[in-house]
Amino acid sequence: MRLKLPTVMLSSVLLLGSACIVEAPGGASPEQRRAATVTQVPALSVRNGANLGGKVELVAATVQPGRLTPGERAQVTVYFKVLEALDADYLIFVHVEDAGGRMERMNLDHMPANGMLPTSQWKPGETVKDEFSIYLPADANPKALNIWLGLWDPKTDARLPLTNRDAVRNDGRDRILIAQVPVAH
Structure with a gap:
């Protein structure tokens, strides 16, 4: 299986190649779980509320900066509230x-929380933070970018x-449309 790192280039070339996610026996360490979860979603996040399969709520997202200039990168952070345990390791799919x-369209499918906390290890009540970045090449000229997201099981090719x-x-x-980011020219 080929996984893409959480950086995408909005042209026909991907910035970074493939990655191998190695999971420690017994799951995420306490340090990894602390790094991948939050107790509070930042106040300036755009609230969402999408319910995925009755198991996960996409609580909110942030995109920084809120306006992208060609040749720059934007940092995207999404927050998932775990409602019920997941029995599969879903990837987060992102379409820009x-x-x-x-x-x-550019695809940015990746393991949640930089691979530290697979979805089968998510615990009900936790809020999992996932971060990735997008890069808009200097010669690109869109007026705005749509960022779509969801959870996808690569074994069954089914979305939650x-x-x-x-x-x-x-x-x-x-x-789910998490943001439409205007592009300055």
Whole structure:
């Protein structure tokens, strides 16, 4: 299996190659769990509320900076509240698309929390923080970027279904729109 590191370039070339995630026997260490979870979601986060399979709520997301300039990178942080234990190790799938449909979609599928805390180790009541960055090449000229996200099981090729479609922005295919980021030119 080939996993992409959590950095994407918005052109036809991926910035970083593949990675191998090694899980220690017995699961995440206490230090890894502390690094991958939060007790409070930052106040300036954009609230979401998407419910995935009745097991996970996408609580909020942040994108910094809130406006991207070609040649710059943006840091994206998402917060997942664990409602029920997950029996599979889902990947977080991220699709970055030009809001106007002029650029090829970029995929950024990755293990949550930089591979420190697979979803099968998430505990009910925890809020798991996931971070990744996107890079917009200097020669790119979209007006805005849409960032879509969800959970995907690579073994079954199935997405964890969005159960509250009427409550959140989505595309009807279990992809949640977490942000539309304007691009300055």
